[in-house]
Amino acid sequence: MNLVPVTSDDYRLIAERKLPRALFDYIDGGAYGEVTLRRNVSDFQRFSPRQSVMRDVSGVDTKTTLVGAEANLPVALAPVGMCGMFARRAEAQAKRAADRAGIPFALSTVSICSLEEVATVSDIPFWFQLYMLRDRSVVREMLGRAWSVGVRTLVFTVDLAVVGERYRDTRNGIAGGAGAWGRFRSGLLSYLSHPRWLVDVGIKGKPHLFGNLAEYVPAATSLPEYREWVESQFDPSVTWKDIEWLRGIWNGKLIIKGVLTPEDAESAVQSGADAVVVSNHGGRQLDGVSSSIAALPAIAEHLEGRAEIMMDGGVRSGLDVFRAHALGASGVMIGRPWAYAVAARGETGVLSLMEAFRREMVVAMALSGATSVEGITPDNIQCEV
Numbered sequence: 001m002n003l004v005p006v007t008s009d010d011y012r013l014i015a016e017r018k019l020p021r022a023l024f025d026y027i028d029g030g031a032y033g034e035v036t037l038r039r040n041v042s043d044f045q046r047f048s049p050r051q052s053v054m055r056d057v058s059g060v061d062t063k064t065t066l067v068g069a070e071a072n073l074p075v076a077l078a079p080v081g082m083c084g085m086f087a088r089r090a091e092a093q094a095k096r097a098a099d100r101a102g103i104p105f106a107l108s109t110v111s112i113c114s115l116e117e118v119a120t121v122s123d124i125p126f127w128f129q130l131y132m133l134r135d136r137s138v139v140r141e142m143l144g145r146a147w148s149v150g151v152r153t154l155v156f157t158v159d160l161a162v163v164g165e166r167y168r169d170t171r172n173g174i175a176g177g178a179g180a181w182g183r184f185r186s187g188l189l190s191y192l193s194h195p196r197w198l199v200d201v202g203i204k205g206k207p208h209l210f211g212n213l214a215e216y217v218p219a220a221t222s223l224p225e226y227r228e229w230v231e232s233q234f235d236p237s238v239t240w241k242d243i244e245w246l247r248g249i250w251n252g253k254l255i256i257k258g259v260l261t262p263e264d265a266e267s268a269v270q271s272g273a274d275a276v277v278v279s280n281h282g283g284r285q286l287d288g289v290s291s292s293i294a295a296l297p298a299i300a301e302h303l304e305g306r307a308e309i310m311m312d313g314g315v316r317s318g319l320d321v322f323r324a325h326a327l328g329a330s331g332v333m334i335g336r337p338w339a340y341a342v343a344a345r346g347e348t349g350v351l352s353l354m355e356a357f358r359r360e361m362v363v364a365m366a367l368s369g370a371t372s373v374e375g376i377t378p379d380n381i382q383c384e385v
Helices: 008-018 021-028 035-046 090-101 115-119 136-148 167-172 180-192 195-203 223-233 240-249 262-270 292-303 318-326 336-366
Strands: 047-049 064-066 069-071 075-077 127-130 153-157 253-259 275-278 308-312 331-334 381-383
Touching (some): 090 115, 090 336, 115 136, 127 136, 262 275, 262 292
């Protein structure tokens, strides 16, 4: 089947065909029974746009600002770990696509491409995502490296004190627990059955290391060894006091990603956050928790403009971006959609997907009577019971 991709689901289908099973499942999967993963997507359908016609919508404009920076669309590419395994130097490709689309790109701590490599793409600033590691000297040094390459917006993830149980990764041998035959069958045989991936990414896409961490784990020679080190560095003793310490040493914008309640959003603001991301880590941590879109309205009402609010999890279209904005988010972050797109079609795929998002959002705005992003209000949406 020669599918011409338009939607996130289209790119997902192509990515599933092109990637070895373990890598596709790493993008696609969630924690435990993946209830929250599904809920993130399905709960968007609870919120319907309110059609409003016979308005002058000849000048619909999707431009806005996100955390102080201009953007052509209220969308940022979220940090996605290991993305350089899905396409050759994928993080660099995604940065080029984001630059062309006029939206922010956030680089993951556990990216294949390093801060320094991504910075060579252009002079346009990008965001950097970091965790609170046990070794605070590494945190300080990585912040310094980020600042030196022009990063002025830090996305700090706070919902990874421990790693969620992701059964697909365990079965495929990416996480611990699979037997030797399981690792061989779903690993080696799957990779060998994808010769295009083997050549384009497996051979031409080297080195396959966590570029940001290579100097801190000099003995590591494979991604599993890097993953083991990273997971050993997650610090379950972290509290909001540590975020206050972070705020004291980071002079740029600070986004706290991973809040689902008004209380945690309040703590993030009190600790010095400029913005919060309503997020359940894409359903990859604690299964069964609220979807991000369902948690958004209460947080937006509580903060009442005291900090910028974004959300991620389940966003699959420009219509979803419209819904999120109407419910109180200044913008959204997307992870899986751009990962599917870069795996399927590289830089061109990511850019084409963002163009589709923009077209979908223009239609939603025009048929609800809004001509600007700021003009999208709660009145443009209704909740279906």
